[in-house]
Amino acid sequence: MTVFLQLFFTFFIIGAFTIGGGYAMLSLIQAEVVTQHHWLSESAFTDIVAVSQMTPGPVGINTATYVGYEVIYAQSGSHFLGILGSLSTTLALVLPSFLIMLLVVHFYTRMKGNPIYEGVMAGLRPTVVGLIGAAAVLLTLRFGPGLDVSLVKENFPDWSSWVFFGLAFVASYWGKFSPILLIVLSAAAGLILY
Template sequence: MIKSVLLLFIVFFQIGLFSIGGGYAIIPLIQEQVVNAYEWLNVQEYTDIITISQMTPGPLVVNTASFVGMRLAGVAGAIAATAGSILSGTIISIALYKFFKKYKNIDSIANVLKGLTASSVGLIASAASTIILLAMVGTSSLKVENFHLDVVAVILFFVSLFALRKYKLNPILIMILSGIVGLFIY
């Protein structure tokens, strides 16, 4: 039990260390560790945890760490995973604050930040495509033989997107309505 709690802390500390961009940009990195490297969860379980983490208050990585830790090692696992994800980000934030405060007028530093911003956009796009593929075709793989198009999910996606963009409806209202539709259809 102590080994698994320590491993959860170490893994989520590492995730926190490399979570440049935060939020959606961190989803592929967490998936790589939790699903692929350690096989603590399968892709569907991971997607469910990400969905719940997005709906609960707080940062995505902290919520995900808490859920994964709780699932694997109970309360001690949740505390260890959450502490690991928070501690690394805190250390990095303090160090970066001091660094950028001292060297804020150097052009090369500004260029590094621009490069990090661009990579964050790519990570967010990767996370979005994974979630869309899982929701609409049941897999995150791009192999055609694995595709099983869920027509209802596709329609619900485009109706929600249309309502958000055209009528500027509240996203929370759209999530509630989509959940109600899903309750009756699925």
């Protein structure tokens, strides 16, 4: 029961603090679910993100639904409790947006162009960029106590992983390949090469 409450509370906070869309949300989910609570490993989280990017709908919702199911299922072994877990994370994620958007609709003419509001947003935007970068770093490197840095071996087991990474980066950044196509292609390449 306490895990349900923790999941609900955690995803409520994630929903309330996500500024800048789905990728910003991934960084918050990563920080809470992997780094803080150790509910999932880096590699399990990476798999979930991959599946969430391929499934229709917002990436943040998909990831939250999947994480809710996975965390509860891993602990209980019950599909039914897993479904309840995914319900609680998804609901918790949407609830803050709901409350805040209702206020925004009421005040929306007054908020636009308000210099204080714009000032706060000007500070938050570059911060969010850093948060998303941190999510990518934390799926690659593990920082132990002191200055102990190691590679996340499950995500980058050998040099060939870096070839996958480099090709995907180039194809997505300059080639404008869609994420779905890249995930499908890399899965096929993995099946053939490994």
